[in-house]
Amino acid sequence: xxxxxxxxREMSGAEIVVQALIDNGVKHLFGYPxxxxxxIYDELFQQDEIEHILxxxxxxxxxxxxxxxxxxxxxxxxxxTSGPGATNAVTALQDALMDSIPLVCLTGQVPTxxxxxxxxxxxxxxxxxxPCTKHNWLVKxxxxxxxxxxxxxxxxTTGRPGPVVxxxxxxxxxxxxxxxxxxxxxxxxxxxxxxxxxxxxKAAVALxxxxxxxxxxxxxxxxxxxxxxxxxxxxxxDLTGFPITSTLMGLGAYPASGRxxxxxxxxxxSYEANMAMHDCDVMxxxxxxxxxxxxxxxxxxAPNSKKIHVDIDASSINKNVRVDLGIIGxxxxxxxxxxRLWRATTKADKKALYPWWxxxxxxxxxDSFAYKxxxxxxxxQYAIQRLYELTKDRDTYITTEVGQHQMWAAQLYGFExxxxxxxxxxxxxMGYGLxxxxxxxxxxxxxxxxDIAGDASVQMTMQEMSAAVQYEAPIKIFxxxxxxxxxxxxxxxxxxxxxxxxxxxxxxxxxxxxxxxxGGHGIRCDKPDDxxxxxxxxxxxxxxxxxxxxxxxxxxxxxxxPSGKAHNEMLLPDEAxxxxxxxxxxxxGRELV
Amino acid sequence: xxxxxxxxGSAYFIAKETQVPExxxxxxxxxxxxxxxxxxxxxxxxxxxxxxxxxxSETEHEKHLSRITIVTxxxxxxxxxxxxxxxxxxxxxxxVDLTVRAGELGQERPLERELALVKVAGTGDNRVEAxxxxxxxxxxxIDANTEHFIFEITGKGSKVDQFIAIMxxxxxxxxxxxxxxxxxxxxxxx
Numbered sequence: 001x002x003x004x005x006x007x008x009r010e011m012s013g014a015e016i017v018v019q020a021l022i023d024n025g026v027k028h029l030f031g032y033p034x035x036x037x038x039x040i041y042d043e044l045f046q047q048d049e050i051e052h053i054l055x056x057x058x059x060x061x062x063x064x065x066x067x068x069x070x071x072x073x074x075x076x077x078x079x080x081t082s083g084p085g086a087t088n089a090v091t092a093l094q095d096a097l098m099d100s101i102p103l104v105c106l107t108g109q110v111p112t113x114x115x116x117x118x119x120x121x122x123x124x125x126x127x128x129x130x131p132c133t134k135h136n137w138l139v140k141x142x143x144x145x146x147x148x149x150x151x152x153x154x155x156x157t158t159g160r161p162g163p164v165v166x167x168x169x170x171x172x173x174x175x176x177x178x179x180x181x182x183x184x185x186x187x188x189x190x191x192x193x194x195x196x197x198x199x200x201x202k203a204a205v206a207l208x209x210x211x212x213x214x215x216x217x218x219x220x221x222x223x224x225x226x227x228x229x230x231x232x233x234x235x236x237x238d239l240t241g242f243p244i245t246s247t248l249m250g251l252g253a254y255p256a257s258g259r260x261x262x263x264x265x266x267x268x269x270s271y272e273a274n275m276a277m278h279d280c281d282v283m284x285x286x287x288x289x290x291x292x293x294x295x296x297x298x299x300x301x302a303p304n305s306k307k308i309h310v311d312i313d314a315s316s317i318n319k320n321v322r323v324d325l326g327i328i329g330x331x332x333x334x335x336x337x338x339x340r341l342w343r344a345t346t347k348a349d350k351k352a353l354y355p356w357w358x359x360x361x362x363x364x365x366x367d368s369f370a371y372k373x374x375x376x377x378x379x380x381q382y383a384i385q386r387l388y389e390l391t392k393d394r395d396t397y398i399t400t401e402v403g404q405h406q407m408w409a410a411q412l413y414g415f416e417x418x419x420x421x422x423x424x425x426x427x428x429x430m431g432y433g434l435x436x437x438x439x440x441x442x443x444x445x446x447x448x449x450x451d452i453a454g455d456a457s458v459q460m461t462m463q464e465m466s467a468a469v470q471y472e473a474p475i476k477i478f479x480x481x482x483x484x485x486x487x488x489x490x491x492x493x494x495x496x497x498x499x500x501x502x503x504x505x506x507x508x509x510x511x512x513x514x515x516x517x518x519g520g521h522g523i524r525c526d527k528p529d530d531x532x533x534x535x536x537x538x539x540x541x542x543x544x545x546x547x548x549x550x551x552x553x554x555x556x557x558x559x560x561x562p563s564g565k566a567h568n569e570m571l572l573p574d575e576a577x578x579x580x581x582x583x584x585x586x587x588x589g590r591e592l593v
Numbered sequence: 594x595x596x597x598x599x600x601x602g603s604a605y606f607i608a609k610e611t612q613v614p615e616x617x618x619x620x621x622x623x624x625x626x627x628x629x630x631x632x633x634x635x636x637x638x639x640x641x642x643x644x645x646x647x648x649x650s651e652t653e654h655e656k657h658l659s660r661i662t663i664v665t666x667x668x669x670x671x672x673x674x675x676x677x678x679x680x681x682x683x684x685x686x687x688x689v690d691l692t693v694r695a696g697e698l699g700q701e702r703p704l705e706r707e708l709a710l711v712k713v714a715g716t717g718d719n720r721v722e723a724x725x726x727x728x729x730x731x732x733x734x735i736d737a738n739t740e741h742f743i744f745e746i747t748g749k750g751s752k753v754d755q756f757i758a759i760m761x762x763x764x765x766x767x768x769x770x771x772x773x774x775x776x777x778x779x780x781x782x783x
Contacts, residue, residue, distance in 0.1 A: 126628060131639050135683040138627070155683060189624055189686040315677035318670070 008180060013142040013173040014039035017106065020149035022049050023182050026077050028068060028442050029053065030061040034081025035121060036108025039173035053442055053471055056463035058085050060435035062092020063461065066101045067436030068443045070422045071397055073226060075102040075156050076439065082108045083121030086167075087128065091429060094132040096163040098426025099249060100224055102156040103163035105129075106149075111171035112140050125167045134162030140169065142177025150182040159192025160313040161224055192312065196329030201337045202345075204284070204308045204325050208338075209346045211282035213356045214242045217265065220249030220425070221287020221311060221331045223418045229332030230418040233286070234258070235339050241350040243360055245273035247288045248410055249425045256414030262360065263369075266294040267561045268407040271368035271570055272360055274559075277302055278567035279359070285309045287331040290320040291426070300566035310334045368559040368572055369411050378528050380405065380480045380551040384412040384452065387478060390535045392416075395447045397440045399423065401433040401457030404486035404557045409452040431460030434477055438464055441473040448476070448539060455481040456505060465518040468544040476538050476545045482553045483508055490556045493581055495563070515546035526550035556581070612668035616645065617692040618703055618775045619676065620783050624684035625651050625659040632682050633661060642667060642675050646707075646750075648772035658686070662775050689783045691775050698779055705775040709753045714741040715764030723763040730756050741766075 011019065017040050021029065030053045033041045044052050055061040058080045065076025076096075080089050086107045096103040110119040126138045135155050137148050145168065152164045208214060216237065222229050230253040237244050237260050244254050245265040254261060263270030265277055274296075277283065283305045288294070290309075295301045298320065307323040309316075310331055317326035327334055371381045384405075398413055399422040400406040406423055415421050422440060424432035433451040441449040451458075458479055468475050488503040512522030521543045525534035531549075538545045558573040571580065623629045630649055637644050646664040651657075665675060672690065679688045691703035711732070713723045716739070723742060727734065732746035746756050750773060757768055776783070 127631070130628070130632060131635055187624070187683070190683045313677075313681065315674060315681055317677075319674060322670075 014043045016145045018043040024153045030064045031079035036082035058088035060464040063435035064439030067439030071440040079106045086125040093163045095427040102161035105165045109169040112169045129165045136165035138167045142175040194330040196327045196334040205341045213281040215280040216244040218286045219247040219288025222253040225332035232335035252415035252418045255416040272363035274567040275363045283307045289316045296561045297566040377552045388413045397449045399433040399436040399451045401453045402428045402430045403454045405454040405480040430457035435464045437475040450476045453479045456485040469519040478547045511546045511548035520544035524548040614666045616666045619663045620689045621661040622686040625657045646772040709770040711744045712767035719763045
């Protein structure tokens with residue numbers, strides 16, 4: 001089926017769907033069949049250009065498509081049925097919305113004549129998904145179907161990327177309509193601004209050149225802007241000599257081994273990154289959005305700084321933090337201008353930054369990610385460090401679930417490249433990592449894909465082990481098993497008098513047997529001395545692996561900016577005694593959460 | 594830890610709002626397609642913005658364009674957010690804060706008009722008085738029999754408010770208001 005013969009051809013709605021996917025470059029589709037999408041599944045059966053990955057739950061399809069998208073830079077595509085198929089996809093859609101992941105979700109719908117009649121497996125899909133998508137469509141005419149799907153890909157992948165839903169009633173899938181190939185006819189109302197205002201960029205460069213205590217604070221927008229943006233960011237750091245920190249979503253855009261790297265910032269970020277943010281005089285925020293986990297207490301956020309904010313979304317600028325210079329545009333294009341203007345206009349005097357770097361070195365010396373090693377019990381931080389050491393020289397992709405393990409992974413696993421780190425940042429979706437790893441592995445068949453998981457999160461989407469086995473996707477699920485919802489417990493210790501209400505899992509499955517039941521490979525390790533061998537075994541097994549890594553049960557994640565405090569009020573690991581933890585937030589604070 | 598710093602509370606830091614909310618009128622030009630009003634209203638309810646009045650109708654049939662007029666209130670910061678959030682909606686062509694634009698044009702405020710239908714039932718003196726006052730307000734009678742009038746009144750919201758208030762003791766039984774339609778003075782378009 002070449003493009004040439006598809007010029008304005010008569011087809012069934014279902015054929016149009018498959019042809020439109022092919023013409024938009026789709027190679028893999030994550031989905032789950034059901035009554036309202038059977039005609040599309042029938043078409044999928046009769047072609048071999050698109051590989052369909054059968055998940056075990058629609059949420060899994062969504063996260064797998066997100067992982068696929070995040071690791072490739074292309075749109076992730078999912079196909080689900082009406083009613084429960086669509087509602088199960090909602091968590092993944094909101095997750096993709098908050099983390100700006102391009103996701104195209106096709107949903108079946110009951111026939112148009114039954115819409116509104118409370119038909120079997122009917123739900124108001126466009127109504128339910130309106131607030132959790134960038135845009136959505138209900139297609140009632142097969143002649144609109146091709147153009148709508150093309151537009152859906154355009155909207156999902158351009159501007160600030162995000163999820164879209166195309167809801168297709170079953171009668172539209174059967175009916176004949178005219179197929180039109182993708183063409184550039186963007187709708188007048190949707191024209192994302194990608195080129196930054198040159199005058200403002202000039203002003204930004206001038207402000208940066210005058211800085212004595214500058215900092216670059218970058219985020220997922222740099223990763224979304226493509227590999228070239230990360231390259232330009234590295235160039236800008238080299239040119240300016242500025243220290244750089246990143247949000248959770250932006251890890252890898254600047255290499256963790258880079259000299260100017262301060263580590264992640266925010267609630268569980270490094271001491272040096274947060275202190276430098278607090279004390280800086282010029283902050284350059286590129287593709288990040290001043291999330292509340294980043295800023296801490298807003299009225300004490302970087303109080304003596306001039307702030308520059310580069311973002312493709314105008315509504316991100318001045319939303320949480322008022323900035324002095326807002327530049328609307330694609331991070332890659334703005335970085336290109338910045339680098340060019342800096343070269344042309346600025347004679348870099350990196351010596352001027354020496355006092356600032358000396359100060360940063362003093363903060364670094366606090367070694368805020370330090371932890372007490374234990375010869376008998378695996379410390380969770382140690383497990384991440386060993387995993388890093390044993391996988392860093394391979395073609396490795398890391399996904400995570402949500403919780404303490406996620407923060408330890410962000411702190412201690414060094415990312416050298418963008419698109420290697422898939423995590424649920426904005427929505428904080430427990431259960432993201434395992435299906436995301438599946439999606440990554442489908443896109444990168446020969447790579448090593450590891451889901452750094454927690455014992456609680458991983459049970460939320462464990463069923464996708466079955467999909468991984470079916471598609472011979474040898475994902476490695478590295479579970480830091482402490483039998484608690486660790487982050488919940490940590491907050492209960494901080495805020496609720498150590499009353500550990502329902503955060504302990506008394507009946508934990510045997511993960512080794514579970515892996516075997518799925519047809520995967522199970523490994524258990526509870527001794528620090530055995531850890532390296534066990535990790536190497538995990539890497540060498542050519543099957544999906546559940547690695548039950550038994551770690552210290554009560555370890556907590558530090559450093560931490562306690563509730564409602566400022567960057568310079570971090571709770572550091574060596575100060576985090578039981579008493580300090582118990583008193584970190586007072587009674588008045590507890591009421592406010 | 595710096596024990597001298599008082600903990601302020603929550604993981605979600607809630608800053609005290611010190612700015613005074615202002616009332617602004619926004620014009621939003623949108624593609625007239627299914628669900629577009631739901632997108633706009635959903636944005637306001639989802640993000641906790643206020644809607645004091647909302648008017649919508651197709652204004653350019655051939656281009657399938659509708660114009661939505663929204664009266665909202667918020668601090669200048671919130672109003673800026675509302676504008677940018679509206680602009681993010683895919684079928685939105687443009688958003689003009691008419692109140693801000695009026696200021697830029699050196700005018701006090703945008704032109705705003707509202708239409709109301711007001712039904713007054715009664716007999717005797719009240720009926721005579723209602724008709725006399727309606728005349729003073731330049732409200733016209735669009736339906737009547739011996740026991741009621743329906744008045745049509747057009748004007749600023751405050752004029753309509755006032756008219757309704759004085760009709761209340763005279764047998765007011767039903768009110769329907771359109772909400773505000775607004776544009777800026779002068780030759781320029783939005």
